[in-house]
Amino acid sequence: MNDQPAPDLEARLRQIGAERYHDKHPFHRLLHSGGCTPDQVRAWVINRYYYQSRIPMKDAAFMSRVEDPALRRAWRSRIEDHDGTAEQEGGIRRWLRLARGVGLDPDYVASTQGVLPATRFAVDAYVRYVRDQPLLQAVAASLTELFAPAIHEERIAGLLRHYDFANADTVSYFRHRLTEAPKDVAFGLSWVLEHATTPERADMAVAALVFKMDVLWAQLDALYAAYVTPALIPPGAWRPGEGMAR
Numbered sequence: 501m502n503d504q505p506a507p508d509l510e511a512r513l514r515q516i517g518a519e520r521y522h523d524k525h526p527f528h529r530l531l532h533s534g535g536c537t538p539d540q541v542r543a544w545v546i547n548r549y550y551y552q553s554r555i556p557m558k559d560a561a562f563m564s565r566v567e568d569p570a571l572r573r574a575w576r577s578r579i580e581d582h583d584g585t586a587e588q589e590g591g592i593r594r595w596l597r598l599a600r601g602v603g604l605d606p607d608y609v610a611s612t613q614g615v616l617p618a619t620r621f622a623v624d625a626y627v628r629y630v631r632d633q634p635l636l637q638a639v640a641a642s643l644t645e646l647f648a649p650a651i652h653e654e655r656i657a658g659l660l661r662h663y664d665f666a667n668a669d670t671v672s673y674f675r676h677r678l679t680e681a682p683k684d685v686a687f688g689l690s691w692v693l694e695h696a697t698t699p700e701r702a703d704m705a706v707a708a709l710v711f712k713m714d715v716l717w718a719q720l721d722a723l724y725a726a727y728v729t730p731a732l733i734p735p736g737a738w739r740p741g742e743g744m745a746r
């Protein structure tokens with residue numbers, strides 16, 4: 501191939517994170533600084549579970565389109581990280597331990613009943629995007645994870661400092677992501693830089709990352725509107741008191 505990667509693409513991708521990553525969202529600021537009520541934390545755990553639960557489905561959708569065995573091999577640990585293996589618990593189980601820790605019934609959370617409609621729309625849009633768009637965009641959309649270790653560090657510290665439910669067990673999901681995400685994103689970033697070989701393809705990668713930033717931001721807008729600004733909980737979505745552990 502004679503085309504060269506756009507030299508400034510990595511800097512452009514990082515700039516998008518600096519401007520748009522969801523660490524800047526008011527809901528996360530509230531959560532990490534101890535400002536959430538127990539019910540607001542529960543609403544976050546319920547809605548974020550929906551994102552969690554769809555990540556391995558989107559990775560399976562991605563892999564179903566990949567013809568290169570080497571790329572599939574590099575990608576498949578993402579599914580195991582969430583679903584676990586015969587020997588090892590995965591992220592979904594860890595998230596449900598967090599659910600139990602905040603007083604929710606894990607079966608209720610896993611049912612995804614009570615998830616906000618806008619959470620579903622945003623997350624489902626991500627799964628569809630990865631299923632339908634060119635592979636370059638599908639990989640570039642995962643690069644929000646470039647910025648995830650910093651937010652996971654901030655969250656672990658903030659939760660442990662401010663909330664009684666937080667302990668090594670309930671924050672273990674995030675501790676595992678500190679090692680899982682950097683390995684995934686190092687691969688994803690180098691793949692995107694290698695394959696964004698024209699200015700047009702670089703623009704496609706940038707657009708994919710912006711799309712994914714919007715997917716993350718929209719989920720928090722939905723949470724904020726329903727559970728922080730009071731009384732905007734849509735019909736059928738979780739209401740405080742429902743789905744609690746016995």
Ligand SMILES: O=C(O)c1cc(C(=O)O)c2c(n1)C(=O)C(=O)c1cc(C(=O)O)[nH]c1-2
Binds near residue numbers: 643647648651652677
């Ligand atoms: O807590 C977070 O802020 C956060 C953000 C992201 C992200 O940036 O997309 C992911 C995760 N966590 C995460 O835990 C995770 O497994 C994950 C997978 C992906 C992806 O797009 O494939 N993003 C993220």
